[in-house]
Amino acid sequence: MAADGTSKDILVIGAGIVGTCAALELALRGHRVTLMDRRLPGLETSYGNAGVIQREAVEPYAMPRSLRFLLAAALGRTPDVHYHVAGLLAAWPQLWQYWRASAPHRHRQASGDYAALIAHATSEHQRMLDLAGANALVQRQGLRLVYRSAGLLDEALKDAARIEREYGIAFRAMDGAQLQAAEPGFRIPLAGAVHWLDSWSVSDPSLVVERYARLFTALGGRFVLGNAGSLRQAGAGWQADTVEGRVEASQAVVALGPWAGPFTRRLGYRLPLFVKRGYHRHYVNGATVAVPTLDAERGYVMSAQKKGLRITTGAEIADIDATPTPRQLALAEAAAAGLLALGEPVESTPWLGSRPCVADMKPIIGKAGRHDGLWFNFGHGHQGFTLGPASARLLADLIDGGTPYTDAAGYAPGRFG
Numbered sequence: 068m069a070a071d072g073t074s075k076d077i078l079v080i081g082a083g084i085v086g087t088c089a090a091l092e093l094a095l096r097g098h099r100v101t102l103m104d105r106r107l108p109g110l111e112t113s114y115g116n117a118g119v120i121q122r123e124a125v126e127p128y129a130m131p132r133s134l135r136f137l138l139a140a141a142l143g144r145t146p147d148v149h150y151h152v153a154g155l156l157a158a159w160p161q162l163w164q165y166w167r168a169s170a171p172h173r174h175r176q177a178s179g180d181y182a183a184l185i186a187h188a189t190s191e192h193q194r195m196l197d198l199a200g201a202n203a204l205v206q207r208q209g210l211r212l213v214y215r216s217a218g219l220l221d222e223a224l225k226d227a228a229r230i231e232r233e234y235g236i237a238f239r240a241m242d243g244a245q246l247q248a249a250e251p252g253f254r255i256p257l258a259g260a261v262h263w264l265d266s267w268s269v270s271d272p273s274l275v276v277e278r279y280a281r282l283f284t285a286l287g288g289r290f291v292l293g294n295a296g297s298l299r300q301a302g303a304g305w306q307a308d309t310v311e312g313r314v315e316a317s318q319a320v321v322a323l324g325p326w327a328g329p330f331t332r333r334l335g336y337r338l339p340l341f342v343k344r345g346y347h348r349h350y351v352n353g354a355t356v357a358v359p360t361l362d363a364e365r366g367y368v369m370s371a372q373k374k375g376l377r378i379t380t381g382a383e384i385a386d387i388d389a390t391p392t393p394r395q396l397a398l399a400e401a402a403a404a405g406l407l408a409l410g411e412p413v414e415s416t417p418w419l420g421s422r423p424c425v426a427d428m429k430p431i432i433g434k435a436g437r438h439d440g441l442w443f444n445f446g447h448g449h450q451g452f453t454l455g456p457a458s459a460r461l462l463a464d465l466i467d468g469g470t471p472y473t474d475a476a477g478y479a480p481g482r483f484g
Contacts, residue, residue, distance in 0.1 A: 074099060076315070077101070078319045081321065081445070083109065083113040088195065088456045092460055092463045095198075100288045102283065104290075104292065105294060109272070112422065113273060116272055117368040117370045118272045119452075119453070120188055120453050122266045124266075124449075125182035126182070127174075127450075130165050132169060146380070146381060148383075148384070154386045161339045162341065165339075168428060173427075177428050192267070192455075201275055201278040205267055205268070209265065211263075211358050213259075213360055214257065214258045240261065241260040243259050246259055252354030291314060300441075304316055325422065334438065340426075348412050350410040351374075354409070367379060369403060376409070383395060393419070430445065433479040433481070
C-alpha cells in the first residue's frame with residue numbers, strides 16, 4: 068500500500084514480463100489492479116527470448132565502437148547485426164545517442180546504475196517464483212560464452228576477471244577439453260568458455276509470465292483484453308476501453324515494451340527509444356546444450372526449451388512492423404549446425420519480436436512527468452525478462468511514495484528533460 072496506508076486503483080497496460088510483474092507487485096501490496104493487453108500475458112516479446120535471467124549482465128550492451136566491427140556490420144558480414152536501410156535512417160538520432168552513450172566513460176557511469184538493478188534480478192525472480200509455485204521451470208546452472216579463437220577467449224577471461232573483481236559475479240574459466248566434456252554434443256573443438264555461474268535460465272519464458280499472471284488474478288487482480296491506444300486521461304484519473312467495457316483508475320502504468328515509443332510520443336513525450344528486432348526457432352531430434360550457450364563469435368544463443376533447442380539471434384535494426392528478413396537466423400543455423408547436430412526445425416516460419424531499447428542503455432522507470440498519475444516502466448533492451456521483477460519492485464516503491472529499495476534517479480523519465 069501507499070505510504071499513507073491507502074490502496075489505489077491502478078491500470079497497467081502491457082502484459083509482457085515487465086507489465087505482468089508490475090501488476091503482480093502492486094497487487095501483492097494491496098492495490099486494486101487491472102492488467103490490460105491485446106493478447107494474453109507473455110505472448111509478445113516475452114515469449115521469444117533465450118530464457119536467461121542474466122545476473123552477470125551488470126554492464127549494459129554498448130554499441131561496438133571498433134571500425135572493423137562497424138564496417139562488417141555495414142557490409143552485412145556479421146551475424147550479430149542486420150539492418151533495414153529505412154529502419155536505420157528512422158532510428159538514426161537514437162542510434163547516434165546510443166553511440167555517444169557507449170563511449171567508455173559514459174558506459175561506466177551507466178553501468179553503475181544498471182548493476183544496482185541487476186543485483187536484484189535473481190532474488191526478485193525467486194520471490195515471485197516461490198509465490199507462483201514455478202520453481203520447477205528454473206535451472207540454476209549459469210550461462211556459457213563459448214569461443215572458437217584462443218585470443219578472443221583470453222580477452223574474454225580478462226574481462227570476466229574484472230567483472231568478478233568489481234561486481235562480485237562468479238565465473239569459471241573453461242579450456243577446450245573441459246568444454247568438450249561439459250558439452251559432448253559439440254562436434255568440433257573450441258578454444259574454451261567463460262561460464263557465468265550466477266545466472267539462471269527457464270525452460271519456457273512465456274509460461275513463467277503465465278504463472279506470474281495466474282498468481283496476480285488469484286490475488287484479486289483483473290486481466291482484460293483491450294487496446295492500449297485507448298488509454299486517455301479522464302478528469303483526475305485514467306480510462307481505457309476493453310472487450311469488457313470501460314476501465315477507470317486513478318493511476319496508469321505504461322509497460323508496453325517496444326510499443327512504448329509511438330504511444331508516449333502521442334502523449335507528447337520525446338524519449339530516445341528504438342527497437343532491436345530478433346528471431347528464434349526451435350529444433351528437435353538433434354543435439355542440445357546442457358547450459359544456455361552464447362556462441363560469442365557468431366552472435367547467437369542456444370538454450371534448451373520445452374519445444375526443443377531454441378536458437379535466438381542478435382539485433383536487427385528495422386521498423387517494428389517491417390517485413391521479416393531472417394538472414395541472421397540463417398547464419399546462426401549454419402554456425403550452430405557446424406557446432407552440433409541441429410535436428411529439424413519445429414516452426415515453418417521463424418518467430419520475430421522486438422526488444423525495447425533506450426539510447427542511454429537504461430530502462431525508464433518512474434513518474435511520467437507531464438501527466439498526473441501516469442507511470443512508465445519500459446525500455447529494458449535485452450534484459451526485460453531478467454529485470455521484470457526487480458523493475459516492478461522499484462516502480463511499486465515509487466508509486467507507494469516510500470523510499471525506493473535501490474536508487475531510482477538513474478531510471479527516471481525526467482533524465483531526458
